[in-house]
Amino acid sequence: MCHFHMKKIVTRNVTLRPQTEAGQVILAISQTITYTNEKDFAFRIRSFCAKYSNILNEKTYHPDGRWSYTHDGVRRAYFSLVHWFPYLFIYRMNTDIPNTTNTCDGHFSHIKDVVRIHRGLNRVLKQKVLDSIFLESTIAPKNK
Numbered sequence: 839m840c841h842f843h844m845k846k847i848v849t850r851n852v853t854l855r856p857q858t859e860a861g862q863v864i865l866a867i868s869q870t871i872t873y874t875n876e877k878d879f880a881f882r883i884r885s886f887c888a889k890y891s892n893i894l895n896e897k898t899y900h901p902d903g904r905w906s907y908t909h910d911g912v913r914r915a916y917f918s919l920v921h922w923f924p925y926l927f928i929y930r931m932n933t934d935i936p937n938t939t940n941t942c943d944g945h946f947s948h949i950k951d952v953v954r955i956h957r958g959l960n961r962v963l964k965q966k967v968l969d970s971i972f973l974e975s976t977i978a979p980k981n982k
Contacts (some may be wrong), residue, residue: 839925851915860890876927
């Protein structure tokens with residue numbers, strides 16, 4: 839999981855100016871992702887859960903009988919960090935993997951430009967163009 843996109847997921851759920859203390863803390867934790875290690879980050883997540891577990895599980899009951907989580911954004915941000923945690927630090931074990939997808943995003947914008955230039959293609963021909971681009975730009979060694 840790209841660190842940039844993980845930060846964006848958290849920011850989308852708690853905003854850049856969270857109103858609650860729990861929101862501010864989870865945002866601060868997510869901002870440390872790029873300059874921390876796996877062990878410290880796991881400790882921060884566990885500490886957050888221990889301190890704010892009541893807030894994460896707090897429910898609001900509505901007049902029509904339904905209920906929802908009171909701090910749903912904080913809850914989503916926390917569970918996104920927990921869900922993606924195993925994939926956040928894989929790049930440290932394998933030096934061929936970057937911690938962000940900047941190069942990948944740039945490559946895809948190039949592909950979009952090529953497809954946009956050939957805008958009259960039907961679906962089958964467009965798929966052939968994309969296949970040839972992906973096959974030619976693969977990182978796998980080429981047999982010559």
